[in-house]
Every structure is written in structure tokens, then in C-alpha cells.
Amino acid sequence: MNNETVTLADLGWSAFYQSQLSNEEVEEQRALRVTEVHRNSLETLGADGPVRVAVNSMMAEHGMAVGDWILTPRDSAQCERVLDRKSLIRRGSAGLEAVAQLIAANIDTLFIVSSCNADFNIARLERYLALAHQAEVEPVVVLTKADMCDDPSVYIEKARELQNVQTITIDATAGDTVAHLAPWCGIGQTVALVGSSGVGKSTITNTMTGLDILTRDIREDDAKGVHTTTARSMYRMVSGGWLIDTPGMRALRLVDAREAVDAVFEDISDLALTCKFNDCAHESEPGCAILAAVAAGDLDEARIERWQKLVREDNHAGETIAETRARYRKIHKENRLGQDIRRSKKGK
Ligand SMILES: Nc1nc2c(ncn2[C@@H]2O[C@H](COP(=O)(O)OP(=O)(O)O)[C@@H](O)[C@H]2O)c(=O)[nH]1
Ligand SMILES: [Mg+2]
Helix, strand or coil, X not given: CCCCCCCCCCCCCCHHHHCCCCHHHHHHEEEEEEEEECCCEEEEEECCEEEEEECCHHHHXXXXXXXXXXXXXXXXXXXXXXXXXXXXXXXXXXXXXXXXXXXXXCCCEEEEEXXXXXXXXXXXXXXXXXXXXXXCCEEEEEXXXXXXXXXXXXXXXXXXCCCCCEEEECCCCCCCHHHHHHHHHXXXXXXXXXXXXXXXXXXXXXXXXXXXXXXXXXXXXXXXXXXXXXXXCEEECXXXXXXXXXXXXXXXXXXXXXXXHHHHCHXXXXXXCCCCCCCCCCCCCXXXXXXXXXXXXXXXXXXXXXXXXXXXXXXXXXXXXXXXXXXXHHHHHHHHHHHHHHHHHHHC
């Protein structure tokens, strides 16, 4: 991010944030954008350059993400307020914890990266679309390795299954990537990348920033604070915007995303509202609008299955520890019951 001076507008400041400030705050406070989040401190950038801010209890309670805007008095580095976010990417944490981790705030665009090859997978793209929808970030599907594929238009065609989503194909290693992604990467704009390993996220990052971040790739365990100093999280792009790359971006799971999943499958979820039973499982129930549409050839069964899978996954992600334990207990009990029945049958 070098030491060149930036204005608040360069950093993405807009009326959305300005309007949150009282007159007093306008006079006495300064706005800083969070570029790195560590356990006890944050790195931030403002109109007067970088400022290190100690994490106080208010921030700890609020939860901080790279990309956040905070206010401090002009002559101190004591954070007094975290401004409302226009977007927030969270993820469900691994294991039995029900707490969501904050990954990145105030992003404008989520580049959902896949390749013009076997990595291309509609179900995965749909999951990321739900994520973008939930985070209130504009999704753009970026298909890399177009240069290694005979006919990239095949993938554009497949991506049409994703409703109303912009899709572009690029060669991430080529310099013209900067021009292709420019509409989302200009001054004041912030982007993040998601996608499987090997699809070209680091290559895009290097091309867009002119840096060589590839060689010091962030490791997933950074999220636990193990290697927090290996990489910065918010990079300036050559086109003027910002790219947020945090370890948590690598393993995103949906949490509390039922509404977002339904939005990605709007045609199906709308139709489901007209089923006879409001807890219809769309399996064999009478009066099921979904089954009727499939029978009439109006709906693709594979899409319905993908929708249900995401809904199920989200149900589990949103449950509390107690609910997870109860679910496991129930499964365990059913298994035991099954064993008992089998055993008693054998015994006969
Ligand atoms: N030819 C070509 N190679 C690419 C493209 N995108 C990525 N690669 C190559 O694919 C490999 C994996 O890319 P990388 O950026 O490390 O993927 P990441 O795991 O998503 O960060 C590297 O060898 C890249 O040079 C592309 O659009 N065209
Ligand atoms: Mg990488």
C-alpha cells in the first residue's frame, strides 16, 4: 500500500458514512478505514496516513472486520465509534461454535472466481451467490483460464443458469485483466475474491495490485492469529480501488442465510409459497407446487435439489451448540434404535 497519500474518497468514503456523523463528530473526529485486524490492535488508513489503533472493549464487543470505518478524535488513536456497514461478509466458524466470524466489511463487489474448466460448478457458484446476497455485495462471476479453453462461451452459456448475474471470462495472467475488471475496481471501490484453490485468485490479486502477493500467500491458520504478520489484508489496486484478501475468505460457509438462498432461487422459493402445506418438503406431499412444476417440465429437478441442499446446510449452520448436540443425540438414538431392531430381528 506504500506511503502515497490518499483521500477519504480514495478510501471509499461516501455520503452513506458521512451522513452517520453528528456535527460535533464532523468537527472533532477523523475517519479511518481498517486495513488489518489483529487480536489486540488494528491497522487503519486515513487522510493523514496509517494509524495503529488499540482494540478497546467496545470494538471487541462490536466485532471488527477489515474494511470497517471507525472514528477517533483527531489527536488520539482511541476508537469512539464503528460506523454502520453497507455490507458485511461473515462466515460460520468451524466446529461446534455458533459464532459467526466477521471477514470483510464495506465491500462493493464480490468476485466469484472459477475457471473455464472442471472447476466450474453451478452449485458452488450458487452458494457464493447466496453469500454475496446475504452480505449485500454485488456479485460478479469471473471465469479465469479462458486462454486455456477452446470455447469460453460454453461456460458463459452454463452461467446463464444463474439468474441475473454478470459473468466475464478472463486470462488472469494477462495485463488486460486490469481493463476487464476496471468497472468494479476504480477509485473508492472495494472488492474481494472468493473461489476454490487454484482458480487464479492470487494471480488476479497480483495482476490487479502490481504486487507479488502470490509468493507470500496467506495461510488459513492466520484466522486463529498464528501468522498474523505474514500478509496485509487490504491492497491498493493499480486502478485505484481496494482489494480485501483475508484468510477467512478462503473457507466461507453460509450461516443464517435462508433468505439469501431463497433469493438466489427466487423462482423456486416463490413457488414453494403456494404449496398446500406450509411445511411442505416437496417430496410426496399432495398439493405440492414444486412437484407439479417438475412434472409439467417447468422446473429443473437438479436445481431444486441444489436449493434444498443449501437450505439444509444453512439450517445446520444457524443452529446453536445446544441444537447441534440435540441433533447428534437424536441421530445417535435413532442409530441405536435401528441397531436394537436389527438385533432383535436377528434374535428371532
Ligand atoms: N493460463 C492461465 N493460467 C492461470 C490463469 N489464472 C490462474 N492461472 C494459473 O493457475 C495457477 C493457480 O493460480 P493461483 O492464482 O495460485 O490460484 P489461487 O489458488 O486461486 O490463488 C497458477 O499457476 C496460475 O498461473 C489464467 O487465467 N490463465
Ligand atoms: Mg492463492
